Amino acid sequence: MKTQLFTGYLRCIIGLLLITLSMSTKAISSTFDHSHALLNQVLNRHVVxxxxxxxxxxxxxxxxxxxxxxxxxxxxxxxVTPTQYASWSFDQQLAFLINAYNAFTIKLITDNIQAFNRGEAQSIRDLGSFFTSPWEQSFFKLLGKQRSLDWLEHKKIRVDFNEPRIHFALVCAAVSCPKLRSEAYQASQLNEQLENQTRLFLSDRDKNGIDETGIYLSKIFKWYGDDFNGIHTFLRHYSDALTDSASDAKSLTHSKLPIRYTDYNWALNTTGVN
Structure with a gap:
């Protein structure tokens, strides 16, 4: 009889602990603003x-x-703690990381704005040192540790998410980068935003397109070619964005056109620069 009572009490305690844990997890998850409202305000106001x-x-x-x-x-x-982050959905996590990369990149530029004003820096690459690139500098805290932009992109986003379209969302403050959106990424519309971002980037004829020699592409495709699981295959899904003519779209669909990569302009993507 005592054993049965003890077992019953034990089950009640375990049940209460599970309920408490579940409620705590939900409470933790709800404390972060997944609308990224503050970043939205910054981007709406300062991105042209x-x-x-x-x-x-x-x-x-x-x-x-x-x-x-x-x-x-x-x-x-x-x-945000690692536990809190782990409780989120896939899209909440990815939107968080993309926004973090872009926002901390802006912070890196603004913290060094006087170097640009004095002409000591023309691009983000000038913010590194002899020993580390700017992307390798651990200048911010994220998920409980000091982190770098390289960690965010190469050890977190590219490792945890099989999503090639992130390469058109992560913006490293250069003219040849994909555009920085004037809105934050949000889980509720993440797929639509990534799709729109991909199509806009591929339709930018300064960076990507088809001409008489074949396909010309941003060096992003060269640097991260393996992430696209076959560049030609990836591009066929976006033939309407990559080319303005039906004949070129047909060529892209039915043959492997040669690819060349355009020069990358690392100048700062600041207002007044085209």
Missing amino acids: VFDNQRKSAVDYQAIANQPKRLDDYLAQLSA
Whole structure:
């Protein structure tokens, strides 16, 4: 009899613990703003989109002059714990990481805005040192540890997510990068945003297209070719974005056109630069 009572009590305790754990997990998950409202405010105000939505430029000086919104958003990102992150959906996690990469990149530029103003830096690459590139510098906290942009892209996003379209969403503050959107990525519309971003990037004729020699592409496809599981196969899904003519689209579909890669312009994607 005592054994049965003990077993019953034990089951009740375990049940209560499970309920408490579940409620705690939900509470933790709900504390982060998955609308990324603060980042939305920064991007809406300081990103200028042009060339039929294909390109954008950033007013880094204005952000540097009034950094509170960006700093508050970055503080929100840094406060997220690994446990909290693990409780989120796939799309919530990926939107969080993409926004983190773009927001901390903006922070790197604005923290060094005087170097650009003095002409000591022309691109993000000039912010590195003899020993480390700017992408290797662990200058921010994320998921409980000091992190670098390289960690975010190469050891987290590319490892945990089989999603080649992220290469058109991660923006490293250069003219030849895909455009920085004037809105944050959100889980509720992440697929649509990534699809739109991919099509806009491929339809930018300064970076990608088809001419008499074959296909010309951004070096992003060269650097991350393995992520696309066959570049020609990937491009066939976007033939309408890559080319403006039906004959070129047909050629892309039925043959492997030769590929060449365009020069990459690392100049800062600041307002006034085309």
